[in-house]
Amino acid sequence: MSRLPGDPEGDGAHVDAVARLRGRVARGLASVADDAEVQSPSRQSNGDGSVSFHFGGAPCAVHVAQIADGLEMISVTCVVAWDVPDDDRLGALLAAARERTQFGTLRAVAQGTGGSADVVLQYAFPGSGLADEPLRTLLLLVLGGAADARAVFAALGE
Known part of the structure; x- marks a missing residue:
């Protein structure tokens, strides 16, 4: 049997730790997500092993990965706004949204040459x-924080 890094016994213990934590995340979010049902890999394959759902109108994904023995990391990603004009107002809107978030990094991702982010x-x-x-x-x-940041961009007709 081949052994994976962080799995000296080759018994899949690290995979089980990630799956257990992912399941705990999905159960913890089930009562607060906008969706009727949080989609997790155990219910429906979403391709990357993440738990996906909507919160405060924002699509979000939570990914769990083991980076060392006994250290599973949780990564949360939420799309706060789409196709925001990439102009002088964007910086001010980002600053206002950042004031509403205590945890996380807000950033604008430019969308090619269309002048939006x-x-x-x-x-x-x-x-x-x-x-x-x-x-x-x-x-x-x-x-x-993601929902609060989303409210800043709602005035743009998001």
């Missing part, structure tokens, strides 16, 4: 050792 919030944190309630609380703090 998408605004994305990203945040990563270690999930190893977090009990269910602290895990859910931290996720809600990040997602609440």
Whole structure:
């Protein structure tokens, strides 16, 4: 049997740790997501092993990965706004949105030569050792910031 990095016994323990944490994330988000059902790889394949859902109108994905033995990282990504005019106002809007977020990095991603950008919030944190309630609380703090940042861009007709 081949062994994967971080799995000295070759028994898939690191894969199980990621799957367990991913399941805990999905269960913790099920009651707060906009979707009727949080989509996780165990229910429906979304191609990248992430848990996907909407929160505050923003599409979000949470990805869990093991980066070392006993260290599983959780990465949250939310699209706050699409096709925002990439002009002088974008910087001011980003600054206003950043004031509303405590956890995460907001950035504009230019969309080719069309003169527009998408605004994305990203945040990563270690999930190893977090009990269910602290895990859910931290996720809600990040997602609440994404929803608050989204409100800044709502005036643009998003």
